[in-house]
Amino acid sequence: MGRQPCCDKVGLKKGPWTAEEDQKLISFILGNGQCCWRAVPKLAGLLRCGKSCRLRWTNYLRPDLKRGLLSDAEEKLVIDLHAQLGNRWSKIASQLPGRTDNEIKNHWNTHIKKKLKKMGLDPLTHKPLPPPPPEHQQSPPPAGVSPEPRPPSPPERTTEPPEEKTPPAPAPADSDLGGDGELLLSKSPGFCTDEVPMIHPDEIKIMVPLGGDQPPPPLPASPCGPAAVSPPTTSYSTSASSSSCLTTRDEESPFAFMDMDLPEFLFQFQTGLDDMVDARWRDCLMQPPPPSPPPPPAYEDPFDSCLFQRNGGALFSSY
DNA sequence: AACATGGTCAACCGCATTATT
């Protein structure tokens, strides 16, 4: 009946990825592009399942990933989109270039949920939370009647209307958003995080600091040389921001939209939003910020500021 | 200084969906 789990083979490694594994995966994708993930581990010499490789790449190693906390604008966008889409993180992520569904999901669960609750909003429905009922008379709603109309897309996938999976298609994507809440999602140039366009090795080489003349921070040389990787076609500047890194690419780049100004992009979403949520959120943002920890270091460079930190500097040190 | 607690996030799991045979 059910098919075998992809990772049940003995000998397959699980858990956190090591810098060496990262490097193997990167080297492989740089050399071969993205192709059938099932075959990647074998071909790349990794004791991982293809799924794990795909996840690692899409959520962490992809060169076009932004890093760091979501900006206020991004956060607001996530909230607005969540009000429209529900827990369809992939769809939401597709509207935030450089962000992954996993990242947004985590951010939602750890930050935004709390913020909404503090604002008196139900993170599920985006409607005002009912006042705390007196404990003694908590009458459950009649069976079959939900107390609050759920947002268009409840988490239950089984109840979801069939959904189109091809955002770029001219067909009215996200047609389930039609009506007043009609968003312009389908007009946005985003792509689902896991629907990463097949990247040709040459394309990646432009973005990844391969064998750069100056790897970001001074770090010990990696035990794995760049031998398996084609020589760089473009030198990499450590001062390049993530966007400028990407702007080295031509207009037809699948990542060209990364240059889009987010506020401008946001403007498209102003209509059809839940006004109340919108206003509340704006109020929240406009209020003098409570004493909060300083923002994290800017992530001008996705490689030096983040990957190096998280991987102890080993990952790209040889590129 | 040592321990406890809570927050964060990378990674896994399992089901759904789509593609292929």
Place this chain on the structure above:
DNA sequence: AAATAATGCGGTTGACCATGT
């Protein structure tokens, strides 16, 4: 049309880290 394989997606877990006591 059915079976199987491959991939996508969202929920959940657990290790790590920061902060508080």
